[in-house]
Amino acid sequence: MELVRFKDGPTGTKIEVMDKHCYLLRNFLSIEEQIVLFSHIQDNDRTDWNAPRALYSSSKTLVFRRQNDEESSQEKNNEDEYMPYLNYKFGQKSVVNEMISKANEIINGNIPRVDDDVDLSRYESISMAAIEYAFPNGRFPAHIDHCKDSFVYLMSLGCTANFMVKGPNMGGKRNFQLNSGDLLVFNASTEAAILHEVVGIVDDNIDDNIDDNIDDNIDDNIDDNIDDNIGLEQTENTGFSLEQTNNQNLGQDYHSSCPMALGNRFPILQKRRYGVQCRVHF
Numbered sequence: 603m604e605l606v607r608f609k610d611g612p613t614g615t616k617i618e619v620m621d622k623h624c625y626l627l628r629n630f631l632s633i634e635e636q637i638v639l640f641s642h643i644q645d646n647d648r649t650d651w652n653a654p655r656a657l658y659s660s661s662k663t664l665v666f667r668r669q670n671d672e673e674s675s676q677e678k679n680n681e682d683e684y685m686p687y688l689n690y691k692f693g694q695k696s697v698v699n700e701m702i703s704k705a706n707e708i709i710n711g712n713i714p715r716v717d718d719d720v721d722l723s724r725y726e727s728i729s730m731a732a733i734e735y736a737f738p739n740g741r742f743p744a745h746i747d748h749c750k751d752s753f754v755y756l757m758s759l760g761c762t763a764n765f766m767v768k769g770p771n772m773g774g775k776r777n778f779q780l781n782s783g784d785l786l787v788f789n790a791s792t793e794a795a796i797l798h799e800v801v802g803i804v805d806d807n808i809d810d811n812i813d814d815n816i817d818d819n820i821d822d823n824i825d826d827n828i829d830d831n832i833g834l835e836q837t838e839n840t841g842f843s844l845e846q847t848n849n850q851n852l853g854q855d856y857h858s859s860c861p862m863a864l865g866n867r868f869p870i871l872q873k874r875r876y877g878v879q880c881r882v883h884f
């Protein structure tokens with residue numbers, strides 16, 4: 603199988619097949635779409651941001667209010683009013699459904715399905731979780747998802763992440779920078795075994811940001827955590843003018859890996875990354 607393949611999709615999206623059922627879509631969301639998605643998250647966010655945090659905690663999963671149709675379920679009395687994700691049915695009108703449809707159109711239009719590959723556009727439901735990462739130490743340890751009959755769509759908003767993916771058919775770990783607006787899609791089952799990690803948030807003031815590379819020295823000492831609850835160039839994905847890009851280094855509150863167009867609109871994104879995890883169930 604050809605492991606690394608690049609294709610140009612619509613609206614400047616660049617598709618890379620990283621492994622079987624693991625695709626990186628660079629420049630997936632325009633700045634406008636990122637604003638719409640982040641507004642949707644903020645509108646629904648019920649996280650108590652003043653609550654004390656675990657010592658050294660550098661990331662936080664947002665909390666949302668349980669939705670109406672779930673309140674009417676029989677188990678409602680046993681369930682919390684809040685939960686770490688929002689649910690969307692197939693066909694529901696929502697920004698999240700729209701973005702999953704857009705991703706599926708690009709993937710289905712560019713990557714031929716083989717054998718018994720699932721048709722991504724025929725899903726049953728989506729659950730969306732959002733994780734806020736502090737600059738620069740926010741991280742999510744390496745893990746494989748164990749979620750049967752599901753693909754996960756990871757959209758990145760705000761500061762750039764140092765990211766790692768290692769699939770069973772890849773020669774080694776793939777280290778790369780995941781920019782605001784990029785999307786990583788993969789089969790989230792145990793069998794697909796896509797190991798992934800948020801290594802940290804890019805800090806241009808230091809030298810140990812990762813370069814885009816495949817590392818053949820595979821570190822076997824990686825947690826296989828269960829997680830079922832829920833452009834290398836900055837200018838490439840942002841649609842900023844050169845002036846805007848240069849200005850990113852000027853304001854003291856801005857970190858140069860955090861897109862100014864989003865930071866101007868949402869000051870929190872001047873120094874945070876949001877990982878938007880859409881779990882699509884079949």
Ligand SMILES: O=C(O)CCC(=O)C(=O)O
Nearest residue numbers: 733742756800829877879
């Ligand atoms: O924040 C991210 O983009 C990744 C989160 C993650 O690893 C996961 O949801 O399984």
